Amino acid sequence: MSGNPYQDDRGNKDRSIANPKGSGTAEGARRRGMATPAPGGPFLIGENMTGGYGKGPDILHSCTISVDQGEIAVIVGPNGAGKSTAMKAVFGMLDVRSGHVRLDGEDITSLSPQARVVKGMGFVPQTNNIFTSMTVEENLEMGAFIRTDDFSGTMAQVYDLFPILKEKRTQAAGELSGGQRQQVAVGRALMTRPKVLMLDEPTAGVSPIVMDELFDRIIEVARTGIPILMVEQNARQALEIADKGYVLVQGANAYTGTGKELLADPEVRKSFLGG
Template sequence: MSEPFLIGDTMTGGYGNGPDILHECTIAVDRGEIAVIVGPNGAGKSTAMRAVFGMLNVRQGAVRLNGEDITALSPQDRVVKGMGFVPQTHNIFTSMTVEENLEMGAFIRTDDISGTMEQVYELFPILREKRHQAAGELSGGQRQQVAVGRALMTKPTVLMLDEPTAGVSPIVMDELFDRIIEVARTGISILMVEQNARQALEIADKGYVLVQGRNAHTGSGKDLLADSEVRRSFLGG
């Protein structure tokens, strides 16, 4: 069996010198797949994602990208390796225009970025329309599009999204999920933490249910949705 494109393998760790939050937790995603991390509040979902991105100490276990051990790399170095990360909050520069935000996303690149910007505008047409507007003036859903677009400007091989639909309307959530599917179809791996577990699992190739920093259930999105215990415990029946 070949290893997944990105894997946080049996990760144990926490923040700084604090207690372990993750306990032998494994999260993985293949090329062009959507993997979703769900679970109750305080389950360690965002912590698992941050561990994969290098934002906390992994005391045991390892993170590997395309077969390379990147456990010791800083988040900045992981971006250079092809990982894009969109935090849940404070993920745009509000005083800058939409286009300036996208340009900031391409900070590590030395080549022509105009083609990538065009791809972002095709994915999110509203951003083209509002490209000269301050990002802080946009709706919540549009801000999320800017944040995702900015991460895509680095031309990542993996896009990590922390609660991308938090605080947006159901219509906007459906639209964002549609765009995320489109991104995955281009061959980019998507790793996503999501409160809207049922909707997220519907689009997931792979799902991870975490409880208290441990893997409780793992399977395809379809299998987890069909699992009576998962439905009863985490999806409201």
């Protein structure tokens, strides 16, 4: 039996009464806190974050991650190190039990994820990162949901960045190939004109060629001045383009440094880069 009796469905899988499709796991959607001024420090920082999912055990242990203007910061580490969890914590999709998240001189720890989007954060999750039943264009429109101004200019920019999307804009996003889906996902996040972009393993499950192309695109996005915080499986390649790298082990910071430093660090090489 699970801890929460309301979540105990007794293994029922009856499609005629319960719809499992697309239901959310994110916590904190109902958080109603306000942002408080906290000047100084990096542009975005999750500081000494400790927390886990629901009432479960802590996954993050006093973990700190930050990214500054014009930087690409990369989080690497072994499987189960809590890389994605750290991203979600920064985005408010799970409750941080201690520690703070600050963005652009404000403490946003008690903001809900949707409020953080309004504050200028863009997030591309690792999986389920597009609206499969909606067209490519509708996906981008939903990305711009919080904007009340005319976003056709931004959409044109996204289409410039990912020309294939313009071609397929009336197709259901679920019918696209893996690489194209990732482009839709990044494009959707860019539609808000975020002040910082967070990518959770953008190259997971795509072929090496597509991977290279995606990395190029990400560098292109970074050149437009948007700081990027990214989790990557392909540590070596990611660290090569990174201004700042974090190696997480069991939910805690193991090594921190510039991408080059980490690539050169014999310890890091031995443990995570395969020599």
